[in-house]
Amino acid sequence: MSVNSSWKSNLPLYIGALILSIIFFYPLYVLILITFVPAPLNNLSPYPPQIPPGFTFYNIIQAYSSLNLTGPVTRSFYVAMMVGGLSLALGIPAAYGLNKIGVRTANKFIIFFFLINMMPGIVVAIPISVEFLKLGLSNIYGVALAQELVVLPLSIFIILGGFRALPSDLENQARVDGANLPTTMYRILIPMNRSAILVAFLLSWMTSWDEFTYAVIISPVKSTFPVQLYNYVTRAVSFEASAFALTFTIPVIIVAVVLQKYLKSQSFTGGLSS
């Protein structure tokens, strides 16, 4: 790709890119403003200025000292880990099986899984919540079990793509050498397929970290970070909430930018792209 040297012919392009960049960066800018500008000059004034009139760490300090942050963040972390782990525990065997039964049959199963994924979250969440209450699962374990529903189809599909890219002789050779199926799985198939498995885990993790519908319906109290943030927003402690929001948005942005590299990779093409 050669960069067009004539600056003038690219001018409309630059103007367009600039306008779009502003449109997409502005909400993030507002979040930064609310976090770092002293509240009296900001939220509490009727028309807050667009250019920061002052700078303070007070909001962040206030948020960390007055709001209970460790609880929701730890719970979110546990839930995300459980969801990621379940994705692998259910997804790896399912993907292995799907890789073996022939593509035509496998596709029917995959379509079924994705159809299930289209089921509206709120429709499924309310009956689940009623049943989980009877089972004593109206807590973060219930949330993790329900969130798994959202990520499992995608995880299976990604891991399946990885398995399809592996030569089938690999497994046959291990079996000829006397390894049984669990050993082959543990020693050969999983290590060889680790990038797809990692992507499936990270995507599940991120989806769970972000998930709100199941979390708020199944466990409205003592719940995950998005539900806690929602509670703070409805209680109108906005500048503390914004400090809260900003500090936990930065790591997620980093993960998303890292994942973006993988999103273009082959792992999502079912292993048959080339």
Add this chain to the structure above:
Amino acid sequence: MYYIKFHFLQTFNRIKDYDGTMPKSHNLKYIAFIIPALVYVSALSIFPAALSVYRSFLSPGGSYTFSNYSALLHYGLVKALIDTMLVSIGALILQLFLALFIAMIMVKPFKGNRLFSSLVIIPYGISTVVSAFIFSQIFSAVGGYANSFIVDLGFRPIDWVATSSSSLSVVVIADYWKNTPLVALILFSGLSGLSPSMYEAAKTDGAGAFRRFFSITLPNLAPIMAIALLIRGVSEFNIFALPLVIIGYNPPLITTLIYEFYQTSSATIYYSYAASTILLFIILGYASIVLWKGGAKTYER
């Protein structure tokens, strides 16, 4: 998520021509590996959905009734459905429009392209509740950044949540931020597949930039745009966290209506079962149209 689903639909064509090499007799054994996932998914989705449909015909006392549905009409189901439809259509149009611009800039080689692409992709990583919070701050009636901008320009401030139509527009605007990047990525992958020689040929024949856009870019991009629209459409209709945080229950969308009934009491939960059933059948109808259309296209080739 949707980007990957799109990839799935794309590769579906290629996959269907390829068949496994395992003999048929082995198949049954391997289905055992899939059963745990199948059971899990069915137990946590098909079973609850069926439960929802069944209970929508029950009264709190346990007898069969249609009164849940007739009560819903009284509580503004029709308006909630229309509003949901308006939000979905508005959001889809806005997202497609912006995404098309972004994708067209992303395919051009210019200095700063990488910076632009990363900047535009950032909202994808931001939690829905966080972005809802940001937009509730931008569009709050007092102390909102949108109003301070309007006042700076010399106009009168707007009470964004005063009327139903302005509340819905705020939801549509908030939704663009989180979801446009995904649509842009989908369109980008479509655009980068178009051959530059087509444009060269059109240029030599004297076609201007607009002509090239309408005669080459749009028709070639149409199938991918259709896929993006269909996939986004389902989740647009299920939009829940954004309206709940930004506008609360007023005006209700179908999802916030369901949630409000669920929250209110153990008797009104039967109304939310009924509204859930309606939403479920709308989505199932939509999904089967998507699959039927998509399936027809797959086998034409």
